[in-house]
Amino acid sequence: MADPFDAALDLLRRLDPASTKRNLTSLISLRPDLEEDLLSSVDVSLTTQRCKKSGRDYLCCDYNRDNTSYRSPWTNEFEPPIDPEDAADLIPSGRVRRMEEALNSAIDVYRELYYEGGVSSAYLWALDEGFAGVVLFKKTASGVGAAGKGGWDSIHVLEVTEAAGKRSAHYKLTSTVILDLGLASPAVDSLSLAGNLTRQTQADIQLSGLRDPEIEQGHVGNIGRMMEDMETRMRNLLQEVYFGKARDVVGDLRSIQPLSEVGREREAHKEVVSKMGR
Structure with missing residues (x-):
């Protein structure tokens, strides 16, 4: 039997790339035990969040995430705040x-x-x-x-x-x-x-x-x-x-020329070829 993680990655590669984020969320809902591995292995479109203290936007990804909190590069703080003991390591x-x-x-x-x-x-x-x-x-x-x-x-x-x-x-x-x-x-x-x-x-x-x-x-x-x-x-x-x-x-x-014009060009081409043959 195939490894569930490998099977999930193979499935994501075969689905519409424009819907990768939605498909990833669906897979995680089916297999919550694969959440951390999938989030760290699959690249999806980045999301933006507004820093409450600086008022500047920053990008969210798996590298500045702790559960549902994200660290702002402008203040070096997580929003929403996380446990101080965990923050010391992150x-x-x-x-x-x-x-x-x-x-x-x-x-x-x-x-x-x-x-x-x-x-x-x-x-x-x-x-x-x-x-x-x-x-x-x-x-x-x-x-x-x-x-x-x-x-x-x-x-x-x-x-x-x-x-x-x-x-x-x-x-x-x-x-x-x-x-x-x-x-x-x-x-x-x-x-x-x-x-x-x-x-x-x-x-x-x-x-x-x-x-x-x-x-x-x-x-x-x-x-x-x-x-x-x-x-x-x-x-x-x-x-x-x-x-x-x-x-x-x-x-x-797909051709941007009208079909009638394409037909005339083909007929003219055939005529030239036939005259050259004679």
């Missing part, structure tokens, strides 16, 4: 928190320049030989009237292992892009395009500076460059390969 402090604040400031500028809106959040936590974290972006847009919609979610999970002396570090980055586009109009009827793309990269990068603040800024800069390069590659891949292939398929299946 809330970063010291150098990790300083890097988290610097990374949030950096990606906020990046988001405004590249996305021209949307919401971004970054969360870090300590490891035995370094730290790990996640950088999140979300942008939604409307198309033609109320009938068009579009959503882009970027999830960058990183793991940083520092070498002895903190002169260099090994960076491992796993990036996932979730795309959801839809349009309904008399011209095209109903069109939906949804899916996700995941890529991974690793790099050993030198760290400049001797003091802790310089090393921390070095980590933030290295993470930002790796993330930017990965997003650029994935955007180009989506545009050139996936969208290009979709255009080819649609172009072969």
